[in-house]
Amino acid sequence: SYPEDLHFELGVLVTADGRVYQYGFDYLHQDISHGTFTEWNDLTDTYQRSPYRRKIQQAIRLLRRPEGAAD
Numbered sequence: 770s771y772p773e774d775l776h777f778e779l780g781v782l783v784t785a786d787g788r789v790y791q792y793g794f795d796y797l798h799q800d801i802s803h804g805t806f807t808e809w810n811d812l813t814d815t816y817q818r819s820p821y822r823r824k825i826q827q828a829i830r831l832l833r834r835p836e837g838a839a840d
Contacts, residue, residue: 781821783828789816
């Protein structure tokens with residue numbers, strides 16, 4: 770997750786089953802604790818073309834790693 774604008778954050782979530790979602794979190798005119806998720810985009814089949822592909826691939830590798838395995 771990172772700031773995309775003054776009161777908006779963009780992030781990517783990789784789920785335990787390997788699905789990939791990009792989200793938008795908006796807190797314009799309110800405290801961040803009262804913000805709302807305004808976007809959910811499924812990138813599971815297209816993340817390879819996204820600017821986040823390396824970080825997503827790393828997250829997927831970590832999820833597939835046997836439990837207790839060292840980095």
